[in-house]
Amino acid sequence: MFSRRLKLAIKVIMPALGMAQETGKLVSWLKQEGELVSKGEAIMEIETDKATVEIEATATGVLSGVSAQEGEEIPVGSIIAWILAPGEELPKTVSTLQAKPDQTAALEEVHPINVSPVAQKVATEHGIDLTKVKTDGRRIKKADVLALIEQEQLSPIRARLTPASPQARRLAKERSIDITSIIGSGPDGAVITTDILSTETSPRQVGETIPVNTIWGIMADRVTKSWTEAPHFYLMREVNAERLIDWRQGLLERSAIKFTYTDLIIRLLATALKQHPRVNTSWEKDKIRINQEINIGLAVAIENGLIVPVIHQANQLTLQQIAERRLDIINRAQNNKLLPADLQNGTFTFSNLGMYGVDAFIPIINPPQAAILAVGRIMKRVLLVQVMVLLCGLASASEVPTARTGQTSARVRTRTTASDGAARATRKREASCTISSTPEDER
Numbered sequence: 001m002f003s004r005r006l007k008l009a010i011k012v013i014m015p016a017l018g019m020a021q022e023t024g025k026l027v028s029w030l031k032q033e034g035e036l037v038s039k040g041e042a043i044m045e046i047e048t049d050k051a052t053v054e055i056e057a058t059a060t061g062v063l064s065g066v067s068a069q070e071g072e073e074i075p076v077g078s079i080i081a082w083i084l085a086p087g088e089e090l091p092k093t094v095s096t097l098q099a100k101p102d103q104t105a106a107l108e109e110v111h112p113i114n115v116s117p118v119a120q121k122v123a124t125e126h127g128i129d130l131t132k133v134k135t136d137g138r139r140i141k142k143a144d145v146l147a148l149i150e151q152e153q154l155s156p157i158r159a160r161l162t163p164a165s166p167q168a169r170r171l172a173k174e175r176s177i178d179i180t181s182i183i184g185s186g187p188d189g190a191v192i193t194t195d196i197l198s199t200e201t202s203p204r205q206v207g208e209t210i211p212v213n214t215i216w217g218i219m220a221d222r223v224t225k226s227w228t229e230a231p232h233f234y235l236m237r238e239v240n241a242e243r244l245i246d247w248r249q250g251l252l253e254r255s256a257i258k259f260t261y262t263d264l265i266i267r268l269l270a271t272a273l274k275q276h277p278r279v280n281t282s283w284e285k286d287k288i289r290i291n292q293e294i295n296i297g298l299a300v301a302i303e304n305g306l307i308v309p310v311i312h313q314a315n316q317l318t319l320q321q322i323a324e325r326r327l328d329i330i331n332r333a334q335n336n337k338l339l340p341a342d343l344q345n346g347t348f349t350f351s352n353l354g355m356y357g358v359d360a361f362i363p364i365i366n367p368p369q370a371a372i373l374a375v376g377r378i379m380k381r382v383l384l385v386q387v388m389v390l391l392c393g394l395a396s397a398s399e400v401p402t403a404r405t406g407q408t409s410a411r412v413r414t415r416t417t418a419s420d421g422a423a424r425a426t427r428k429r430e431a432s433c434t435i436s437s438t439p440e441d442e443r
Contacts, residue, residue: 009091010059012081014046014074015340023073026080027052027170033066033116033141037083045167045336052170052336053343059083065090067117114139164191167336171196216305226367230283234362241378251319262298262352263323265375270294270314273348280347281370288370297346297366298326300333308366309333310346354378 014024027045031037042054043063057063061083068080082090119133119142135144164172164179168191172179177199184191212220244264251259273280273294282289294315297308309329311322332338349366354377363374 008059008061008083008085008088010061010083011079012043012057012063012083014068014076014078014080015055016076023075026068026070026072026074028070029066029118030054031057031063032143033063033081033118035063036086037061037063043081045170053338053340054336055340057083061085062088064088069117116141118142119145163189165193168193168196219305222367223364226365230365230367232365236360245378255320257320257323259319259323260326261354261375261378262350263319263326265352265373266296266298266311266314266322266326266350267319269296269348269350269373270317274315279371282347282368283370284368291347293345293347295345295347297349297369298329299349299351299363300330302334302336307333307338307343308346308349309338309342310344312345348372351375 014026016024025047027047029044031041031043037043037057037060039057039060041057043057044055045052046055062085063081064084065082066080068074068078074080084090116139119140133140133144133148135141163184163186165186169179171177171193172182172191175196177196179191179196182191182195182199183189185195186192244261248259248261248264251257273296277290280291280294282291293313295310295312296314297310299306299308309332311317311325311329314322317325329338329342332342346366346369348369349363349372351361351363351372351374353361354375356377358376359379360376361374363372365372
């Protein structure tokens with residue numbers, strides 16, 4: 001229970017999911033102003049260049065002082081709401097994100113009563129005179145405006161009144177689907193993601209322009225910047241994958257866990273980076289930071305872009321822990337359930353396209369990291385040497401000397417290959433550039 005004298009006043013700010021992030025897009029509020037929220041409960045969805053994630057409440061209290069609107073681009077660190085104790089007033093010494101000066105002045109002149117930004121937006125969209133809105137408190141809220149809309153049977157934007165999950169609304173908007181025309185299968189008839197996916201849409205026409213979302217747009221900008229500003233150089237090496245295959249097969253026979261080649265390579269990569277810390281670095285303006293932690297980012301393709309969730313302190317994890325972490329972050333990435341911490345502080349990136357039958361590919365450095373490793377599929381070839389895999393290492397010449405990258409590649413190769421022998425040579429299996437022969441083996 002809260003006491004009337006209790007003061008909470010916890011700021012809700014736009015978080016940063018990466019070092020280079022300057023703004024974030026507020027996709028939706030999952031809780032409305034005036035609602036009681038619990039610590040750890042998701043209160044909003046934000047979209048950045050990395051992903052769309054849910055942000056949790058840092059305290060238990062009443063969501064108050066909401067000053068950011070859905071769809072708005074907000075500078076990182078801006079206060080967009082408060083979590084207060086019941087009956088507690090908003091702090092007067094610290095202001096939240098303000099509306100534009102001309103909008104604020106007009107609001108104060110015509111409507112002296114306190115109006116929440118969300119209520120103001122809905123009223124503007126529907127041409128509502130706020131002086132006609134009745135409220136039980138000292139502030140007009142969104143629910144008060146919607147009540148007047150329904151009472152007067154105005155023509156509101158029905159999409160806002162249609163119950164739907166935030167992810168379903170976002171997907172419908174991206175696919176240009178009228179959400180009000182869909183019969184929801186969720187609780188109380190709410191439209192959920194599967195309802196949107198099952199909706200038949202007309203195929204894309206030749207010459208049609210397809211809009212991109214924030215993740216795709218910023219990802220394209222960052223990749224272009226990395227490609228043009230970082231002096232890339234490449235090292236490629238075919239590696240005997242015989243021992244790697246035997247290692248995985250032995251694990252599958254002894255354990256119920258479905259270990260993948262990616263799990264094994266991340267383990268080897270973490271060991272190699274520990275022995276060659278100059279590759280585990282980041283570029284900071286005119287300085288090179290040698291990272292203490294080995295946090296390996298795993299490139300994951302999602303419907304709306306490419307994101308890189310991180311396996312933190314990979315060198316301190318067991319192989320089973322790496323496999324569990326890998327499966328967890330991939331599943332949550334594909335369901336838009338990643339947390340900000342899942343995307344932060346990566347020091348090296350690993351990309352695997354072997355499950356798609358790709359022999360080899362050239363990756364682009366994920367700034368501000370110094371290097372990235374691309375791995376292709378295991379494949380059979382008629383050679384005198386057995387199973388081979390091609391490792392494609394990419395680094396920035398401004399951060400990592402060529403020799404050090406070669407040493408790191410050699411370390412991964414040494415731990416991957418087996419000793420030469422006539423028995424193994426007869427097998428004549430071989431691989432090239434990414435380790436995963438089937439979709440079941442790896443993502």
